[in-house]
Amino acid sequence: MAAAPFRVVILGAGFGGMEAARALRHAPVEVTLVDRHNHHLFQPLLYQVATAALSPGDIAWPIRAIFRRQPNVTVLMAEVSGIDTAARQVRTQDGLRLPYDALVVATGATHSYFGHDEWAGVAPGLKTLDDATALRRRLLVAFEQAELTMDATERQRLLTFIVIGAGPTGVELAGAMAELARDAMSREFRRIRPEMARIILLEAGERVLSTFPEDLGETARRSLEAKGVQVLTGRKVTLCDEAGVTCGEDRFPASTVVWAAGVVASPAAQWLGVQPGRAGRLEVGPDLSLPGLPEVFAVGDLVQAKDAEGKPVPGTAPAAKQMGRHVGRLLAARAAGRTAPGAFRYRHQGELATIGRRSAVVALGRFRLTGLIGWWFWGIAHVYFLVGFRSRVVVSFEWLWSYLTFQRGARLITAPSRRPPSDAPV
Amino acid sequence: MAAAPFRVVILGAGFGGMEAARALRHAPVEVTLVDRHNHHLFQPLLYQVATAALSPGDIAWPIRAIFRRQPNVTVLMAEVSGIDTAARQVRTQDGLRLPYDALVVATGATHSYFGHDEWAGVAPGLKTLDDATALRRRLLVAFEQAELTMDATERQRLLTFIVIGAGPTGVELAGAMAELARDAMSREFRRIRPEMARIILLEAGERVLSTFPEDLGETARRSLEAKGVQVLTGRKVTLCDEAGVTCGEDRFPASTVVWAAGVVASPAAQWLGVQPGRAGRLEVGPDLSLPGLPEVFAVGDLVQAKDAEGKPVPGTAPAAKQMGRHVGRLLAARAAGRTAPGAFRYRHQGELATIGRRSAVVALGRFRLTGLIGWWFWGIAHVYFLVGFRSRVVVSFEWLWSYLTFQRGARLITAPSRRPPSDAPV
Numbered sequence: 015m016a017a018a019p020f021r022v023v024i025l026g027a028g029f030g031g032m033e034a035a036r037a038l039r040h041a042p043v044e045v046t047l048v049d050r051h052n053h054h055l056f057q058p059l060l061y062q063v064a065t066a067a068l069s070p071g072d073i074a075w076p077i078r079a080i081f082r083r084q085p086n087v088t089v090l091m092a093e094v095s096g097i098d099t100a101a102r103q104v105r106t107q108d109g110l111r112l113p114y115d116a117l118v119v120a121t122g123a124t125h126s127y128f129g130h131d132e133w134a135g136v137a138p139g140l141k142t143l144d145d146a147t148a149l150r151r152r153l154l155v156a157f158e159q160a161e162l163t164m165d166a167t168e169r170q171r172l173l174t175f176i177v178i179g180a181g182p183t184g185v186e187l188a189g190a191m192a193e194l195a196r197d198a199m200s201r202e203f204r205r206i207r208p209e210m211a212r213i214i215l216l217e218a219g220e221r222v223l224s225t226f227p228e229d230l231g232e233t234a235r236r237s238l239e240a241k242g243v244q245v246l247t248g249r250k251v252t253l254c255d256e257a258g259v260t261c262g263e264d265r266f267p268a269s270t271v272v273w274a275a276g277v278v279a280s281p282a283a284q285w286l287g288v289q290p291g292r293a294g295r296l297e298v299g300p301d302l303s304l305p306g307l308p309e310v311f312a313v314g315d316l317v318q319a320k321d322a323e324g325k326p327v328p329g330t331a332p333a334a335k336q337m338g339r340h341v342g343r344l345l346a347a348r349a350a351g352r353t354a355p356g357a358f359r360y361r362h363q364g365e366l367a368t369i370g371r372r373s374a375v376v377a378l379g380r381f382r383l384t385g386l387i388g389w390w391f392w393g394i395a396h397v398y399f400l401v402g403f404r405s406r407v408v409v410s411f412e413w414l415w416s417y418l419t420f421q422r423g424a425r426l427i428t429a430p431s432r433r434p435p436s437d438a439p440v
Numbered sequence: 441m442a443a444a445p446f447r448v449v450i451l452g453a454g455f456g457g458m459e460a461a462r463a464l465r466h467a468p469v470e471v472t473l474v475d476r477h478n479h480h481l482f483q484p485l486l487y488q489v490a491t492a493a494l495s496p497g498d499i500a501w502p503i504r505a506i507f508r509r510q511p512n513v514t515v516l517m518a519e520v521s522g523i524d525t526a527a528r529q530v531r532t533q534d535g536l537r538l539p540y541d542a543l544v545v546a547t548g549a550t551h552s553y554f555g556h557d558e559w560a561g562v563a564p565g566l567k568t569l570d571d572a573t574a575l576r577r578r579l580l581v582a583f584e585q586a587e588l589t590m591d592a593t594e595r596q597r598l599l600t601f602i603v604i605g606a607g608p609t610g611v612e613l614a615g616a617m618a619e620l621a622r623d624a625m626s627r628e629f630r631r632i633r634p635e636m637a638r639i640i641l642l643e644a645g646e647r648v649l650s651t652f653p654e655d656l657g658e659t660a661r662r663s664l665e666a667k668g669v670q671v672l673t674g675r676k677v678t679l680c681d682e683a684g685v686t687c688g689e690d691r692f693p694a695s696t697v698v699w700a701a702g703v704v705a706s707p708a709a710q711w712l713g714v715q716p717g718r719a720g721r722l723e724v725g726p727d728l729s730l731p732g733l734p735e736v737f738a739v740g741d742l743v744q745a746k747d748a749e750g751k752p753v754p755g756t757a758p759a760a761k762q763m764g765r766h767v768g769r770l771l772a773a774r775a776a777g778r779t780a781p782g783a784f785r786y787r788h789q790g791e792l793a794t795i796g797r798r799s800a801v802v803a804l805g806r807f808r809l810t811g812l813i814g815w816w817f818w819g820i821a822h823v824y825f826l827v828g829f830r831s832r833v834v835v836s837f838e839w840l841w842s843y844l845t846f847q848r849g850a851r852l853i854t855a856p857s858r859r860p861p862s863d864a865p866v
Binding site for chain 1: 477478479495496497498500502504505507508509514515516517518534536569570573580581584587588627628629630631829830833834837838841845847849850851852853854
């Protein structure tokens with residue numbers, strides 16, 4: 015081994031980047047972990063922040079605090095502006111240059127509007143804490159404005175909420191929005207009734223939860239409908255504007271539209287000067303390194319990877335963690351002069367999504383759980399995967415309290431407080 | 441009684457407005473409670489949100505949820521634009537007109553810069569949840585930028601935090617900032633050391649906690665100094681700008697400046713067309729009604745009231761609650777045709793302020809509590825006054841967890857996430 019330490023730079027502290035850094039815990043390397051936020055976010059519960067069930071602090075943790083006891087990690091809050099693969103340096107917008115011997119790109123994905131980027135302002139997505147508190151504000155302000163208005167048509171528009179895309183995020187969000195409107199808000203307004211709220215889930219494909227087994231998609235659909243969500247499949251959105259959504263001939267006036275339909279990889283391909291694959295994703299070799307750049311690896315949902323059977327690896331948290339762990343172990347072995355593990359092998363563990371109170375769908379191989387049992391499994395699995403004792407206690411308590419009282423603990427309209435919802439930043 | 445209901449409009453759902461509405465619980469009146477936020481805020485703990493110990497949802501509750509079971513209250517989220525005292529109507533910015541038979545003005549106070557409103561952008565105060573999350577972001581971003589910079593002078597400036605005003609808010613904030621820097625941040629940075637953080641408390645008067653008994657002010661000062669806060673009294677601020685604070689000859693370069701020095705009443709005097717008193721406060725008669733406007737009452741820290749001994753009633757939460765309760769009871773009696781209570785009498789209960797871990801000062805008449813005992817008293821009193829079982833459990837748990845681990849539960853840098861702190865909106 016050379017005297018100079020082996021320098022690993024990891025871009026992004028999501029599920030993939032975090033696991034890579036953790037797998038390097040005992041390795042003779044210097045890790046620099048760069049993220050534009052100061053926190054690691056448990057994205058699978060972000061919709062609960064957006065619907066006022068949990069506070070941002072319940073599902074996000076300072077990256078530094080997580081690595082407090084791992085002295086070979088330096089955490090930097092910075093935005094990447096480019097990568098010089100010839101000089102092996104990452105450039106940040108503050109003008110820093112971070113030299114690396116190995117680079118792990120784990121910068122994730124963002125919303126894709128399929129060529130309609132102008133919809134971003136009116137149909138924001140849900141990827142960051144700021145997205146979640148902005149959506150929470152839109153939802154709650156719509157109820158407040160509906161209570162104020164004397165115009166019945168405008169009131170109905172204010173109380174119409176549309177979710178575009180019926181994947182796990184869209185399904186969970188639509189279910190949570192229905193419960194927010196019907197349970198948490200009931201008896202609190204004097205002029206509007208929560209039953210007036212209309213929640214519409216629009217899906218371009220023919221099925222709800224298309225990546226799940228077909229019977230579970232059907233179960234989820236029935237469960238959503240029982241909660242009062244209008245599920246419309248085979249409806250491609252042709253226009254989103256301030257006042258609502260159009261699908262071909264049909265117009266749906268609405269105050270709040272959420273985009274859960276598609277993602278595109280972060281601009282990593284551009285930084286690296288490589289040709290991106292489908293949806294901007296990076297193509298990688300069997301060990302997750304980039305073709306022609308053996309010291310550069312990519313993990314998570316910005317990667318176009320395939321499992322042993324040739325099926326695409328899904329853009330989920332478990333897949334990102336497995337990839338991160340693989341690259342971390344590979345680099346640990348390489349730095350220690352041991353034999354590195356072989357090709358990445360994805361192990362599919364299953365799918366799960368909750369529709370709301372006492373209702374979830376879980377597929378573990380051939381094994382199925384639905385209804386109350388599925389819901390318990392979903393809840394325990396999610397609490398287990400949170401970071402740290404504090405969050406597990408607080409989230410468990412908040413859920414128990416909501417379950418018993420039908421209330422929401424974080425129903426706050428916060429910044430920017432004085433603009434109408436249509437002006438909200440995305 | 442006339443057939444038409446007696447209409448009470450209450451402006452502001454702080455401590456005063458809430459108590460007035462509650463005291464009308466069993467009265468034959470129709471109450472309309474107007475606030476520009478959707479939540480009632482427990483302001484005494486706002487500094488703990490600003491220093492990342494608590495989440496916004498822990499100390500704020502939807503006003504509607506509080507009045508869910510009081511059907512004679514209608515809650516409206518709206519901003520007041522004016523009051524027509526001749527027609528007895530409140531006008532809102534949405535164009536609503538709210539007729540009243542009795543009006544309770546409880547719109548509180550905001551920061552006063554003593555003629556230097558241009559300092560508001562660089563030395564924000566702490567009155568709303570948005571103020572608190574903005575300050576939290578400034579503090580945390582300063583540490584992040586200090587870790588990034590290579591310039592030692594700039595690093596020291598980034599790690600200098602100034603609180604202007606050594607009343608209860610300033611003292612509690614300075615103590616909490618010192619603990620955030622020295623305990624919660626320790627061992628998490630690789631380039632800066634938390635001991636490098638400098639917290640300065642500037643006070644124009646000669647004493648810390650000038651409204652408290654003198655010995656307790658001295659105790660608080662020693663306790664702050666033991667935590668590493670530099671307490672400078674007799675220092676009048678002559679300039680605040682982006683880069684720091686000037687007091688006469690002395691210049692203090694700093695990244696973060698907080699204003700806790702003075703308040704001015706909300707523009708109620710202007711709405712009512714009356715001449716304001718000192719610091720914009722409303723002058724009221726013995727029953728808290730306005731001179732010449734017997735159907736208009738004012739409560740809380742926008743009022744210039746005197747106690748039985750002729751001393752000014754302090755602008756605190758207990759005083760606001762007492763005034764609100766007095767007016768509520770008076771109106772309940774009037775609406776029911778009973779004899780209304782006489783003049784408002786302020787009962788002073790004491791003063792308390794915490795400096796941090798195991799340290800608080802409490803004065804209850806001649807009775808004094810300091811140190812660990814004072815801290816327990818302070819903690820129990822504050823948990824007791826929170827709204828609802830959920831917040832009591834969550835806040836107690838967060839405090840216990842922080843006490844045992846020296847960590848903070850809500851150390852999140854949130855919106856607007858990509859601007860440097862100096863551009864932050866106030």
